[in-house]
Amino acid sequence: MNKLPKVLPLALSVELRLQQPGLDIQAQFRVLPGRVCAIVGRSGAGKSALLKATAGLHPSLGGRVALGNQAIYDSTAGVNLPPQQRRLAWLDGHAHLFPHLSVQGNLEYGLARAPKPVNGPNFDAVTQWLDLRSLFKARPARLTPSQRFKVALGRALLSAPRAILLDDPLSGVAEHDQPPLLDLLAQVPTRSKLPVVLISPRMNEVIRMADDVIVLHEGRMTSGGPVPQILSDVSLSTFLEGVNAGSVIEGEVKRHDIQWLLSEIDVAGQRVTAPAVLHAVGRKVRLKIRARDISLHRDLLEGSSASNQLRGRITQIMLAGENGSYGAVGVELDHVRETGDFSIQPGVQIWALLTRRAIQEMDLAPGQPCVASFKAMSLAVSSWR
Structure with missing residues (x-):
């Protein structure tokens, strides 16, 4: 039997302008396959809105979002794919599991969203890695926050996305339960070979996961580059960690x-x-x-x-x-x-x-x-x- 063709991972390029009440947001960045770019800055700087616009969940005033050379949003060319066609996995602190489906049903829903014929992640490998098999029959209401997170992560990966967008994904989990889940998240770029964009208010997550970081302040990029360079710049402490800089x-x-x-x-x-x-x-x-x-x-x-x-x-x-x-x-x-x-x-x-x-x-x-x-x-x- 011939194997299904694999699609090579592509870089995610983002150049967007959008608005929120009282805030005009403009930013651009590029994330290579297998790397993590973190967007950091004060609350209200426009980080989540920028990520939602990338996913097609927030309207943009203009710009371009592309995977490799393929635009999924281009205001000049009139391209604006709906979120479900952009194939960008979204994961935040709410998990967004379907309450009427079991854990297995939620995971299989993600698998069914993977385009065919393309080799996506192996169902057994993903569920074993996340230790989910014993939960297959459970409904989301019976799961702990940590378990809900792992199910949401598994469903996202099984949909065979082209990039992964993480908007404070551990915010729904108690602090003492976060370290093992952060270890799982840190494996995702290497296991999936996909570009990953991370937003987190916790610098330990950025330090643990990110290769590069951009600083967003009042809707504008103030700096960007490798993590050691940017997070060691005390001139940015006002936007980042203050006395902990x-x-x-x-x-x-x-x-x-x-x-x-x-x-x-x-x-x-x-x-x-x-x-x-x-x-x-x-x-x-x-x-x-x-x-x-x-x-x-x-x-x-x-x-x-x-x-x-x-x-x-x-x-x-x-x-x-x-x-x-x-x-x-x-x-x-x-x-x-x-x-x-x-x-x-x-x-x-x-x-x-x-x-x-x-x-x-x-x-x-x-x-x-x-x-x-x-x-x-x-x-x-x-x-x-």
Whole structure:
């Protein structure tokens, strides 16, 4: 028997203009297959409206949405496919399961929506991955929020979509139940090879899942790029995390200290100590450190409780106005070669938030070598898909 033809994943390109009451929204972005683009910003910035317009659930004033070279919305060419024909899977915190159908019925509904003849996801593989087989006969009203989420995710994947749109998908699940579901979500881009767009107010989800991020402020894109670059830009803290602003850096687990329940992570050739993580040696991880938790020194410290001391060089100093009480100091980390020599590793940068007095008394200036210190307990470590 001949196999059904497979359709290669395509990039999702979005360039839209739309309106909400009191807000004019304009944005453009492109997501490659197997990658995740997160849209972040304050509440009311237009994030959900932009995602709904991409799906055809909100009217647009103009622009274009395309999968590869195929437009599913193009105001100039008069193309405007209805949502059910765009083949963009939508998942939010409400699940939207059919109450009159069983779990199996909901899943089979998704499978029936997959176009033929095209090889879509395998029903048995998806239901086994999500551990749904024991729930087949249950109705949605009897499910827990976590179970409803998994059924909705399975139904979305079984419909063989061309891209996946996630609008705060874990908002309907209690916080203590979110971590295992986030682990499942983080596997989706790799398993499906589809472009994924994520909206979430929780930065741990963005750090865990996203490859790229765009910042939306009052309907306009203020910045965009790789996660470590954008989420480490303290100049965007007003739009993002405020007092929790800091740096996101990528590393690799190198060693576990069982005696002290600590893990060592390589960052630019230097070792960072963190509370024990469950990730295997060799696993890529992301580390989040608040700028206010970092101290700067001229030389390495002795007899300090700050177990992490990273060598680097000051790149810039941003003061909070002429009369502000603090400033942000950017430090580019030295890259340590296996020979023990130091060199600059462009792009690996952390930020320290210091008082203006400390900056002045230390006479800090761009180009100066320094040591950035912080406690192991100040780190948040996340696996990175």
